[in-house]
Amino acid sequence: MIWRREHRLNMKNIFKVVFVLILLSLAVGYLYREPIKQRIFALITQGMFVAVDNDDFDPGPAIHSHFPGLQATYQDRSITLIDEFKGVNGTAVIASRSFDWCPYCMRQIIQLQENKAGFDAAGIGMVAITYDDPVLQQAFIEKFGITIPVVSDVNALSFKTLGILNKNYSPGEFQYGIPHPGMIVIDPQGKVVGKLFLEAYSLRVDAAAALAFAKTALGLDPPLIK
Secondary structure, rough: HHHHHHHHHHEEEHOOOHHHHHHHHHHHHOHHHHHHHHHHHHHHOOEEEEEEOOOOOOOOOOOOOOOOOOEEEOOOOOOOOOHHHOOOOEEEEEOOOOOOHHHHHHHHHHHHHHHHHHHHHHOOOEEEEEOHHHHHHHHHHHHHHOOOOOOEEEOHHHHHHOOOOOOOOOOOOOOOEEOOOOOEEEEOOOOEEEEOOOOOOOOOEEEHHHHHHHHHHHOOOOOOOO
């Protein structure tokens, strides 16, 4: 009987210690959730950048066609044109899946932001578009200091018009409305002169290579930034 009583007491003490350890783990996880999240995202996106668009995947408006415009919202207003975003030498439209849950899209736009000065120097404006609600976009913008304009697609109309809507999802599904991620380069007259689309959504052309590609497509000299 004494042995059983001591055994029960020992088990209770063990349960108490385990319970406290669980609570401490949850508390630490909560306090450091953002660094942990960013570390996980860094591991997931490791090796995502490539130097060139090296596959045959080619959605979107045809080269030399006129850019068809958007059906989007920006700063609480509807927009159909990209004129306010263009640079003197052209515009790069970056289609992304989500800045709320897609780690590849987040890391890509952060890298593009880090290289924005190069696009500015080349006279190339940038604008990004996702299917996210503007409130979610703004949270991301403020968190990472994104100054590249970000617009929100309305009911997938922009991505449908551009021919880049991902048709693997149906209305009602969480991911319905996302595009095939990529970049469309447009000259000052509104003509599509270049595209960067990789079939694997987990791969993106890195910012320096994308800038070099855009400069070449726009006929800028020299096209390389190095």
